[in-house]
Amino acid sequence: MTTDSRERVLARIRTALGDVPATDEPPLRRGYLPAHVTEDRPTLLAVLAENLAEYRAHVNHATPQQLPEVIGRLLREHDTRSLAVPADLPPGWLSAVGGVRMLTDGPALTAERLDGIDSALTGCALAVAETGTIVLDAGPGQGRRILTLVPDHHICVVRADQVVASLPRALPLLDPTRPQTWISGPSATSDIELDRVEGVHGPRRLDVVLVGEAPR
Amino acid sequence: MSGTYLGMPAFPKAAAVSTQNAQLRANLTHATHTIRDKRAKAVAELADWAELRQAGKEIKDRTLRRLDHYLLQAEAAVTAAGGTVHWAQAAAEANRIVADLVKAKGEREVVKVKSMATQEIGLNEALAAEGITAYETDLAELIVQLGDDLPSHILVPAIHRNRGEIRDIFREAMSRWGRPAPEGLTDSPAELAEAARLHLREKFLRAKVAVSGANFLVAETGSLVVVESEGNGRMCLTLPETLISVVGIEKVVPTWRDLEVFLQLLPRSSTAERMNPYTSIWTGTTRGDGPSDFHLVLLDNGRTDTLADEVGRQALRCIRCSACLNVCPVYERAGGHAYGSPYPGPIGAILTPQLRGLTSEVDASLPYASTLCGACYEVCPVAIDIPEVLVHLREQVAEHGTGHRAERAAIKAATWLLDHPAAYRTALRAAARTRRLQPRRLPLPGPAKAWSDTRDLPTMPEQSFRDWWKTRGQENTP
Ligand code: SF4
Numbered sequence: 001m002t003t004d005s006r007e008r009v010l011a012r013i014r015t016a017l018g019d020v021p022a023t024d025e026p027p028l029r030r031g032y033l034p035a036h037v038t039e040d041r042p043t044l045l046a047v048l049a050e051n052l053a054e055y056r057a058h059v060n061h062a063t064p065q066q067l068p069e070v071i072g073r074l075l076r077e078h079d080t081r082s083l084a085v086p087a088d089l090p091p092g093w094l095s096a097v098g099g100v101r102m103l104t105d106g107p108a109l110t111a112e113r114l115d116g117i118d119s120a121l122t123g124c125a126l127a128v129a130e131t132g133t134i135v136l137d138a139g140p141g142q143g144r145r146i147l148t149l150v151p152d153h154h155i156c157v158v159r160a161d162q163v164v165a166s167l168p169r170a171l172p173l174l175d176p177t178r179p180q181t182w183i184s185g186p187s188a189t190s191d192i193e194l195d196r197v198e199g200v201h202g203p204r205r206l207d208v209v210l211v212g213e214a215p216r
Numbered sequence: 217m218s219g220t221y222l223g224m225p226a227f228p229k230a231a232a233v234s235t236q237n238a239q240l241r242a243n244l245t246h247a248t249h250t251i252r253d254k255r256a257k258a259v260a261e262l263a264d265w266a267e268l269r270q271a272g273k274e275i276k277d278r279t280l281r282r283l284d285h286y287l288l289q290a291e292a293a294v295t296a297a298g299g300t301v302h303w304a305q306a307a308a309e310a311n312r313i314v315a316d317l318v319k320a321k322g323e324r325e326v327v328k329v330k331s332m333a334t335q336e337i338g339l340n341e342a343l344a345a346e347g348i349t350a351y352e353t354d355l356a357e358l359i360v361q362l363g364d365d366l367p368s369h370i371l372v373p374a375i376h377r378n379r380g381e382i383r384d385i386f387r388e389a390m391s392r393w394g395r396p397a398p399e400g401l402t403d404s405p406a407e408l409a410e411a412a413r414l415h416l417r418e419k420f421l422r423a424k425v426a427v428s429g430a431n432f433l434v435a436e437t438g439s440l441v442v443v444e445s446e447g448n449g450r451m452c453l454t455l456p457e458t459l460i461s462v463v464g465i466e467k468v469v470p471t472w473r474d475l476e477v478f479l480q481l482l483p484r485s486s487t488a489e490r491m492n493p494y495t496s497i498w499t500g501t502t503r504g505d506g507p508s509d510f511h512l513v514l515l516d517n518g519r520t521d522t523l524a525d526e527v528g529r530q531a532l533r534c535i536r537c538s539a540c541l542n543v544c545p546v547y548e549r550a551g552g553h554a555y556g557s558p559y560p561g562p563i564g565a566i567l568t569p570q571l572r573g574l575t576s577e578v579d580a581s582l583p584y585a586s587t588l589c590g591a592c593y594e595v596c597p598v599a600i601d602i603p604e605v606l607v608h609l610r611e612q613v614a615e616h617g618t619g620h621r622a623e624r625a626a627i628k629a630a631t632w633l634l635d636h637p638a639a640y641r642t643a644l645r646a647a648a649r650t651r652r653l654q655p656r657r658l659p660l661p662g663p664a665k666a667w668s669d670t671r672d673l674p675t676m677p678e679q680s681f682r683d684w685w686k687t688r689g690q691e692n693t694p
Pocket residue numbers: 485533534535536537538539540541563592595596597598599600
């Protein structure tokens with residue numbers, strides 16, 4: 001039945017387009033800007049931090065040396081007792097964490113189990129400064145999509161060299177075959193009288209740690 | 217859900233009822249003005265908005281001109297990535313496909329992400345008739361579903377409900393659908409959101425099948441894109457074993473790179489954000505991560521009819537941002553329900569009659585649910601010339617001949633507008649601001665005589681629409 005429908009829909013489209021000449025189109029003119037900010041490292045980091053904060057993510061700065069310490073502090077602040085991490089979390093990130101039950105991502109870590117876990121800690125694929133967006137693509141240091149979805153607290157580590165200015169800069173760097181989650185601030189709704197409320201189904205708290213050589 | 221748009225009264229009658237509802241009107245005015253102002257700021261941030269808009273329009277037009285090619289490309293890419301593609305000519309067929317897939321899994325319930333396409337085809341009702349319960353998971357859709365109600369706005373479907381009403385609906389209905397509302401629930405939005413979180417979490421954890429729509433379908437890669445705010449979309453797209461996405465054939469875009477245009481245009485036009493909190497993109501299935509079974513249902517349901525109309529086909533560029541609703545003086549007065557379909561406001565006035573045909577009274581009256589002020593065109597991120605299509609559709613209604621019941625409904629709609637001077641004043645102010653954007657000449661050949669002898673639209677405000685309407689209207693009234 002659907003095979004039939006496929007042919008019919010395609011035939012209807014071709015009939016509908018009877019007025020359109022079959023000539024090749026000239027290449028699309030993309031007159032828009034490749035970026036809206038200057039693309040030096042300090043500016044990109046500052047713009048990203050500002051936009052993340054505006055959407056009520058919590059922004060933290062750290063040097064690579066300070067990173068474990070900052071992660072430890074964020075977990076203590078959130079009173080985290082159980083933490084989900086990807087199997088390939090960079091070594092050392094957890095060196096300042098104590099007294100927390102660790103769960104490593106894998107098929108055994110089901111949604112039901114994750115539902116009882118306090119926090120998740122991951123890296124990211126890249127971040128987009130202009131829009132305040134962090135992109136996860138289940139690549140290195142990120143784990144499966146479910147990992148950063150079910151727990152109520154997500155700590156995401158962004159290296160300075162992962163920050164790009166804009167979507168036109170980001171798209172060519174991303175692999176469409178990987179499942180992607182673009183995150184711009186914590187879960188939110190404005191469905192009730194347009195009052196913004198943070199946190200409906202996704203993590204209600206998003207901590208971003210920006211890692212660079214010289215944090216301000 | 218017992219609510220239905222079928223058998224709805226024609227626009228003027230439904231609008232007359234909603235304009236009398238002071239609560240609804242106050243909610244709508246507050247909401248539309250708030251979003252409208254925020255949108256203007258978000259758009260003003262981008263120096264290249266005009267160029268982005270032009271690119272968005274061009275990409276969609278190019279796609280539509282070779283729609284068969286891009287759909288076949290998308291089908292091949294989705295299939296190669298492990299998905300299964302189905303084609304549906306009409307609503308009933310799409311509903312059948314989804315119901316059969318759910319039943320084949322031995323399931324009796326599905327979780328749903330807000331989707332215009334599934335509302336359009338009445339999927340929830342069709343599934344219910346097969347003994348399958350569809351749980352809406354978007355907060356606003358949940359409010360609508362628990363209230364046994366109909367959505368009234370594309371972006372904020374429960375815009376017609378205030379917090380007190382929402383609390384009452386939660387207290388009264390949640391226990392019938394699953395986890396009851398917490399004891400002592402107040403009307404604070406944070407508490408209401410928390411109640412929804414708890415109510416839906418058990419459903420997310422239990423669900424084996426999810427149904428979604430998609431904002432975009434990338435032909436070259438087979439990737440689907442869903443933008444959202446709450447995380448309910450991520451839950452539905454990630455947790456269940458089976459995912460079924462019902463997607464209108466006009467949602468396809470040619471290349472991965474094209475997303476850089478639409479993901480700039482859509483959030484700013486829609487929620488007035490630089491980016492919405494969550495965007496999910498997936499391509500077929502990924503081993504060990506997310507659903508292991510993915511089905512894409514490509515839906516025609518009147519879109520090829522729309523495509524056949526050289527003037528009207530531009531409506532298929534729509535990315536459902538809802539910016540046109542928020543600037544429309546008629547929507548503000550009439551409310552979303554008056555439009556008798558899931559697509560309210562200016563886009564509904566041109567899309568619904570094209571998808572469904574002009575035969576029913578409500579559909580024939582829709583092209584008249586406008587003052588032609590042009591504000592919708594100005595804000596549209598893909599530059600759909602809504603006034604142009606409205607006038608074009610009015611001509612088609614007129615062609616049915618005097619005395620036709622559809623035409624009588626149309627004239628009543630026009631009269632309703634003339635009886636609402638407040639809507640006019642707003643419209644004229646908007647028109648004065650957007651004058652350079654007004655369509656001056658309608659590029660329409662054919663039987664336009666009933667509505668316009670010269671095919672020139674008057675420039676505003678030298679001659680107001682009201683005056684124009686009176687003269688033109690009389691020519692047509694025997
Ligand atoms: S017609 Fe334009 S403004 Fe209206 S919803 Fe569609 S894309 Fe948005």
